[in-house]
Structure formats: C-alpha cells, structure tokens
Amino acid sequence: MRPVSDRFLTTVRGSHAMAARARVCAPGQVGVNPLGVEIPIVSGDVQLDATADIRGTLDLTTEWDWPADPGGLLTPYGNELYVERGIVYGDGGTEWVGQGYYRLYDVDQDAAPKGQITIAARDRMSGIIDARPLAPMEFGAGTSVAAIFDFVVGEVYPGAVILFDFDAGTTTFPTSHVLE
Template structure:
C-alpha cells in the first residue's frame, strides 16, 4: 500500500470491492457486482481463509445466478475469484489492494440475491485425498516431496533461508495429502502460507519482524482493544519432546522448554515447576539437531492457541493478514508486540476485528 492509502485507512474512507472470476486460464467475468460480504482468516485452521459474498441476481443486464451452467462465473466447478479491495485516495483515484485468490465452494440464489461462499486455495489440497500410498523415492528431499504433493494445484516457492535435506527410506503416506504436507513442514521445520498471487510459500516458523501497524485503544476514533475472555490450562504445555530415529534405527529425541520468563507458561515458574510435555514422533527426524529444531518450532505453533490474546475492533485495514506483527497499546499494555492470529474484514462499510497474540 502507498503512504497515501496507509494514511487514509487510519480513519473513515470510501471503499469498494472488485472481484474477477477465472476458470483455469479463462477470465469469465472481470467486475462482479459485489453488494456485501466479509473475509475471515484464522491461521489455526487447515484452510485459513473463508469468504462470503452477496451479489444481486441481475445487474448490468446479466443474470448472476449460476443455475446449472458449469461455466458460469459464480458456479462451483473450479471457478476462482481474485478479490481486490479498493481505497478512494482522492481526485477520482482508487488504490487497489489484492486480497488474493479464492475457490468458490458454494453458490445459492434466494429471490433477488446470490450468496457465494469461497475458501482459500489450500482447499484443493485438503479435499484431494491420496488414492494410493505415496512413497518418496531415494532421491527425494523435503522440498521435492512438498512439490509432488501440492503441484500442479499450487505452485510452490521456498524461502532461501530454509536448508533442504533428504527423506529417510521407507516413508509412506496413505490417504491424507494435506496431513503429509503438514508432517513434512513440522519436521523441517517450516510454515506455509498461500500468497496473494496464489503461490504456496514455504518459510521458517517465526514471530519476528518489525510491527507493520501501531494500534492504540481510542474509543473516540473507533478503536477498541480488550482482553479476550476465558483462561484454560488445556493445551498449555511448557515442554515439547520431538522423537525420531537415526540411520542405525536407534530412537532419538530433542527437548525444548518454554524459557520465556515474560510469558505465563515458563518452565519452572508458577504454571508448573515440572515439565508439562507435548510429545510427537516423526520418521523424518533423523538427528538430535533436527529433533530440537522441530520441537522449538512446534512450541511456537502451540503458543498460537494457548497464549494470551487481545480482541481489536477498528476501521478496516485491507493491508493486514494473519502473521503480521502489530504494536498494541491498550488493556494495560504499552506498545506491546503482538501477532495477528485471526481477523475479519468487511467488504462493505463496517468494523474490522482482529485477534492478536501477545508475544
């Protein structure tokens, strides 16, 4: 986003939504008349993105009810929507922010309205179960296995900081394609995200980086920051044990403790002076170093669900996505580094909500 657009979205602004429909390489419609909708993202889910749209049945002389036409722009036969969020920056100019590509999963018509449901492109991997056991070859690596499991549905790109390595002999996955991808990522360790350009980006598990936005509780301007209610010990581990097997068949493991003294689950602290372990085993882990790296990344993932969270209500900001770092002031915190875990972005005038985890 430009500096001008960033300044505008901190207050009230005029917005619009532009949606294109594609079936493979064929453009079916370039400006679907979206009347309302919302975008929800939660990176704890297998498919983080969920979109709902409302479209008038007839607009511009076109019937937007898909009926039984498999090539209709709003049908659910492989059609994908590219959605852009427009910000009026003045002088008749609109700056467009690409929110990404989404697979239409369902369309229905009621009276004069068409309701469209979409999901992120990982749906293509999640629903594509393996029809025969998948066994990597002797020359396969972590990267090549992921490519084999997700391409050509999603083109994969890898962060240059990741170090690829071979796959142990005898690995096999029977049915769950997305589960196989997740197991490889856990062992690497790495994370995946579908980019706005529809690439599957594989990168390190990290909550680092500078804040992209400062959020301050200010009820007069419409920004509300408050702690989310509820507290539970369920899933609040302070130790992760990753188990594997070396080349000689001997069991190995790596153990990582939560040493964050500023957090509520620090090992040896009031939460529990003893280890409260989360344990798992993977044949992809063949050295103690690999076990420890995987355990450390798993601890970071566990914190996504068990750590303290804040709810933020604010003016819509179409430049944000889960995983972004924001600085939050409010609810007793001052300029606290937080990471966005979930969000809801309206596609018509309204409030945006964020769920952020305190780092």
C-alpha cells in the same frame, strides 16, 4: 503481505472510503490482475486465519443471473473469485490490495430466478485438502522437501510456483516418509 504505498498505510489508519471488487476468473491464474469478469458486490466478508487448514474463506452476495448451465459463470465447477479491497482517495484514485483467490464451493439463490446470489468460497488450500491421496504414498530417503511439495501441489495446481523461506531444494528427508 501485499505491498502497498505509504499513502495507503497512512490513509488506512484513519477515516477513509473503502472499495471492494470481485472478479470471476478461470482457475490457475496468479498475480494481482487476473483476467475475469467483475461482478457487483452487495455484501461480503473475507475471514483469514493463519492457524486454520483453510486460511481464507469468503462469503459474498451479488446481483447476477443464475447460471443457465453447468458452464455458467457462477457454477462451483472450477471458476475462482479474485477479491480485492481498496481505498478511494479524495482525488478519485483507488489503490487495490488483493485478498486472494477463492474456489467457489456453494452458490445459492433464495428468491429465484432473479434474486441475489450468495457464494461461499475457500482459498486454494482447499484444493490441496480435497485432493488427499486415496492410498498412502511413500517418498524415499533423500527426497527433498521441495520435490515433495512440488509433487503434492502440482497434482492439484500444475505449474504452481512454490516459494520457501529456506532452501527446500537441498533439505532432504533422512528416511522414508509416507503421505496418507
């Protein structure tokens, strides 16, 4: 859960003006203020499911130019979307809450070349799922939970910081385990 102000919590319980924004970012950024290009949101939806393998999905429609080449801003070849929801206060200020980082998976334009662009995106867990090993991998007895997660996640997201709610560095497997 992202921290918000008491004012946000009070305001969100009643009638309020909502704001949303999306930024196209280079992959691997972290935090709540990544560098990127803000794109307009025509419509969109973020679905979150704590029980799913991919916990967050995004459908977004924008007014933007179709990518002219594979390195274009909205091509599904690495760029991510960082999406936020906010409350616009009566004094003109806006408080933003991050909805997360989403990997671009499908980009469509029904009315080419200048029509609206629809984007389907998934949270970063989809990168871990897409990178399933091609062959089984064995982790020996005594390997820590933290070491295994650092390895598996690090293969996809080098430099990722993984937080545990227990001491994963000293929690080890008593026997060998195979990842497949």
